[in-house]
Amino acid sequence: MSKTRLGVALAAAVGLWSAVAGAQDTVKFASIIELSGNGAAIGTNWRDAVDMAVEEINAAGGILGKKIEIEHLDTQSNPGTSRAVLQKALDGDPYVVLGPIFSSSTRVNMALTERAGVPQIVGSEAASITQQGHPTIFRTSFGQEMGMPKLVNYLKNEIKAKKVALIWTNDEWGKGGRNTAKDLMAKAGIEVVADVSTEVQQVDFSAEVLKVVKAGADAIFAYCLEEESARFLNELRKQGYNGPLVGETTLISQKVIDLAGANANGARGHVGLTIDAPVDLLQEFGRKFEARTGRKSDHNGIKGYIAVYLAKEATERMGKFDRDGFAKALRGAVVTTKDEPGVLMDLRIDETGDVDRESFLVEVVDGKQQVVKVLPPVGDWKK
Template sequence: VPGAGAAEAIRIGFHAPLTGFAAGDGKSARLGAELAVEQINAAGGVLGRPLELVTYDDQAKPDQAVPVANKLLGEGIVAAISGSYSGATRAAAAVFQQAGVPYVSAYAIHPDITRTGDYVFRTASMGEVQGRGGAKLIGEILGQKRVVLITLDNDFGQSLARGFKEKAGAFGIEIVNEYTYGIKERQFGAIVASVKRDAPEAIYASGYFFTAGPLVSQLRAGGVRATIVGQEGYDSQNFIDIAKAAAEGVLITTALDRDSDRPEVRDFIGAFEKKAGFPADMVAASTYTAVQVLAHAIGQAGGTDGKAVRDALAATRDFPTAIGPVTFNALGEIYKPIQVQVVKDGRFRHFAVIDDPVLLAPPAE
């Protein structure tokens, strides 16, 4: 665009796990954010100025996220986006809130993130909300009542399990047992043996692709035939690549519907795979959305003043994105239907959608 390059760039801070255990998600996060910036700039930028993404690696660690947030503040950013997990995002949120810099958590789900303050927003459904959706999927949509929980013992896993337990009874679910495991665990023999004895109809298992891949493989290899329901932590081609044939038939609650016919979803999925060389996932869709929502708010604010951008974010209503229309409530949370995807022939495909504004309502305070 003639002239857009000459105008001073609007700098957006971005942190994600580019190295370490979560680097697979960090890569998707970075590529999703970069794609949004490229598309916005190709269309003339925001207020006639190009966007520039200033990216730092936080290794998904809280003790890295704080110095990274401070470094970003020193880079002259007008707003920031987390492309990271809950621990790192909670830590960084406090820094940006104190500095009066608008901050959007793309896919971290811990409830405390938005409660940090009025400059913090989230484009994901919080963990408890996703857990409630999981209970409806198993108890009502699948009609399965005997359930075992396998819970990752961190912010992510615990918040999902809390939401599931909160609504299990409402859907006639009996929780037969719950097992917890640590994020570094990859050998699940003891849990598999116990689950086999429990003989559940369904397993609600939280985890990220690098824990879920081995867990699902070992459950199936151990002869456990129960329905396995995961959630957005599984939402990566990496999960399918690790679990291979064992991934077939696994259901996940997530934010991205691969079979949507909505143009903003189709355009994103096609453009992302072309850029990345691998299929779009929930993480990429969420960071892509976070950049778009932020760019829209800067445009609405008519400038880069922190408070004006914050107010414009808070006023976002029905903004169309790859993960559905975005409207923020008083806490900076969004309501969106939960997409249920199933692994079929090595790809995630549409299975169902849970559109239940009462069940899935985020808290407003």
């Protein structure tokens, strides 16, 4: 081992002390993200897209002349660890925190950014996150409370379903989505005839699928993680179900299509962000991402990419690096792609940090996401 390597190892060994001093001409971003554990796949998309955005911005001269310095810290898909690594990141005094994606992790660690007054742009979708009055939290994708109503409307008005069977992944994300959807369906007069949970890493889906198929529903609503969605679809087609099948974001995602192949055909759903949307900037992002990583980006990659550009836009609007002014600059603001092409679609940030913009109704046809309909934003800010 060379002397410097030994030095590095020693420095790491006493790493509890180590404070990384940032150079003056850089601005520090911390990304708290799922790089191992069961969120590794989605977290990797986020990380690669964030890195891509950072490189683009740095190549174009940075933000207000400062280059972005990004560090990714692994939450191991574990809320406790996410809190610990966020604390570690905050010790390094970052300008802004990006991530995490898992809602359970965000809910645990967002109190730290609140106390530190550091803006946090998350990839989580649980409704509760923006409802706790955190002054500097932001999302770049729809929360469940924004996405689910669009989906339930679709079930009620387009499919005309009176009875729906629900199947969901039994973790905080899946259960949260199921609770939101169940409430909305009750209000819309839709009866939930089956309410079936599934386990992460479950092997055999036959009992669960039999339950939803035999429930006599007009439509099945699946809210499972990508891999579970694929296993579910395979079993569902095996048991011969061909009725209406809808989902929100995951069910019709590229990953599920890759995994389930032809069995994903016919699935429909609502998607906030997809590289197959009829939007040039989104498609261009998709191509760049694929050229860079050899993979197709899912919505999590897009979320991360937009997060970096949103931080850039906020800073440029202020004309300085000011954490306190960050929220004021963004909340209630409309950011169009003319202002900043990196946000990919025109959007509006509301007073709680939630995002509003157009979204898409998608159907899987011949192994491809096909956008059936573009849904308008919830608010009427877009003229």
